[in-house]
Amino acid sequence: MCRLIASDIEMRFGERQLFTAEHLCFSQNDVIYLSGDNGSGKTTLMKLLAGLLRPTRGAIVAEGFAKASWWRKDSLLGKALYLHQHPYLFEGNVSYNLQLVQRYSRLSEAEQRQRMTSAIELAKLDNLLKANASTLSGGERQRLALARVWLLKPSLLMLDEPISNMDQVSQQLVCQMIGELKHQHTGLLISSHQDSELIQLCNERWQIKSQRITTTQLYSGTQAELNRHHVAAD
């Protein structure tokens, strides 16, 4: 099973301490809800786990992943995928954005074709394939970004506010895709400000409060029960 283990990490920007955490484990099958106030370091934590930033102190270790090719540095990059709150789309049409990502896939050709078909279908991108990525709406951009990630069949995926500022239809489509990823045993770390059906998918909560990251096990229940649980945890 693929997992990331962060031990005794601290993140600082100059004199300012953002957060510390003694032990965090992010594994396949985990669906974690990451909460914290604005500026508490949710995005920074995700970037640390994605290998895009390095912690000031401590270490993050990857276990269970295929060994990288001998010419590539065996870093965290490409292990837990990180999806920006406002995803970056490459210049070109929707089809180009999907095909570009396929180059980085380690799946067989047959599986790649199958993932492409299902990504287009799930994200409802059939009619947008020839559209320039820069002309897409916020919801369509997020769907395309999620479809790109879907193509890679990630073991671990981190989603930064995936349904913020999105219309109802796009929200439903994104939630459906995330649900499918959970069904495929992808480990998910989701940050969200909104109480949404996404939180119902989660079985664990990481909270950044007073510069510390605490973890709590969640239970499956209704949204109202879950909200009560969060209030109690706060």
Added chain:
Amino acid sequence: MTEGWLALIQQAFGLLFSLDPEVWSIISVSFSVSFAALLITLVPSLIIGFILAFSHFRGHWIAINLVQTLQSVPTVVIGLLVYLLLTRNGAFGDLHWLFTQKGMIVGQMMICAPVLVAMSHAAFTSVDRRAWETCRTLGASWLGAVWVICRELRVPLLMAVIAAFSRIVTEVGCSMMVGGNIAEVTRNIPTAIALETSKGDFAQAIALGLVLLILSLILNFMLGALRGAAQPRSH
């Protein structure tokens, strides 16, 4: 007066379309030297521009300012420097490159490198950080990510290439000093225009000037087409 001008322009077109060997030899020298200088300088300059944009080292600020200053150094000064290096008693006198196309290429490399480095540095610093992060998190190698970023920045990078090429293909000072304006060997378009004008042979000077004008139009149309294809970003 107008008739005289028309006759000159007619003669100029005549020289171009009759494939006058002297005119076409000058054009050939000009393009081969400038293309060679550009090709040799291009990749190292882009790499330096990338490093200056994405890394911070001791003297980083000085390096950027030095490159920007070098852009505006007059070509005759660069010509003088290359002349002193390549002259018989100079540091590289043993190469015997003075008054050869190789010497001209060295001079033009020194002219276009700062333009390429400064403009590519400006392009790379303008790139959205998310582009790099997206490439890397999706599993692109370092080199693969650089390739995607260069594709994203193709318009400003092509502008850098065109600006550098325009600067070297039209410069007189360095080519005159290092090349020596030797017919069919080191005589290029700008040095030939200067010579023919001083001799009063305006037809050939106009013919060569037209080549530069057409080249400039082609390059600008290409850039315009590329700019038109690139859509402005909403994020």
